[in-house]
Amino acid sequence: MPRIAYRPADLAEPAALVDAIRARRGGRLLHLDRMLLHSPPLAAGWNGFLKAVRTELALDPRLRELAMCAVASLNGAQYEFHHHAPEFLAAGGTAPQVEALREPERALQTAGLFDDAALAALRLTIEMTRRVAVCDETFDSAHTALGDRQTVELVGVIATYNMVSRFLVALGVEPEPTR
Numbered sequence: 001m002p003r004i005a006y007r008p009a010d011l012a013e014p015a016a017l018v019d020a021i022r023a024r025r026g027g028r029l030l031h032l033d034r035m036l037l038h039s040p041p042l043a044a045g046w047n048g049f050l051k052a053v054r055t056e057l058a059l060d061p062r063l064r065e066l067a068m069c070a071v072a073s074l075n076g077a078q079y080e081f082h083h084h085a086p087e088f089l090a091a092g093g094t095a096p097q098v099e100a101l102r103e104p105e106r107a108l109q110t111a112g113l114f115d116d117a118a119l120a121a122l123r124l125t126i127e128m129t130r131r132v133a134v135c136d137e138t139f140d141s142a143h144t145a146l147g148d149r150q151t152v153e154l155v156g157v158i159a160t161y162n163m164v165s166r167f168l169v170a171l172g173v174e175p176e177p178t179r
Contacts, residue, residue, distance in 0.1 A: 003172045006034035014040050021047050031173050032079065032164075053160050059146075059153040061091035063121045066114075067154060068161045070104040070125040077165035082175040117145040121154055128158045 009029055011018055017040055021033050024047060029037070036043035057064065065088035072080035085098045097114065100107035104126050107113065114122065120142040127134045143151045167173075 001172055002031070002035065002174060003170075004035065004038065006031055007037040009034065011037060017044050017047070020044075024051055030083075031176055032168065035167075035171055035173050050160070050164075053157060057153045057157070059150045059157065060117070062088065062093055063117060063146075063150075063154060064157050065091050066093065066097075066101065066118055066121055067125045067157050069098070069101040070107075070122055071129055071158060071161040071165055073102050073104055074126065074129045075162065075165035075169060077168045079168045079173050079175050080161065080165050120145045124154060125158050128155070129162055 007029075011029065011034070018029070018037070021029060021037075021043065025033065033043065033047075036046055054064075065084050068084040069081055069088050071077070072084060081102070085101070088098060088101070089095070097107075097118075100110055100113055104122060108119065108122060108126070120138075123138045124134060124142045127138050139151075142154060146154060
């Protein structure tokens, strides 16, 4: 249950901001947006930043969504997992991988489920989320698999979605009802 009531789904003001969020979301406001809109400056910054993270990076979308799902599971952010598991599938992930990402540490032990790049991304995600500090071996593995730009972007995605999950969990943001 949300700890603060969501803003109304038919919210119209501030018009430019609400319209921009709806445009990014395919015409609707999600519960996350309706919570963020309690603070228009926060909602505006969030919308622009998350749009870039979701749509403008060179990082393989499958690895991006894998990291998002793993962060969601590690932090108990059901809302985040609910929204990103379908995106992971759309980006080339499999149903068995989605199920494995519900327990990321265990997923590392499932032979043959993930390729080397995905395993490196998953290890990096787990270490960044659990300990913040990342050991050289884990970092080097991801860097070897991804190169400079995509490693920086993966670290940015993991950091961003740790922020997102903490916001969601602290405020009790729930997944939208299934239509």
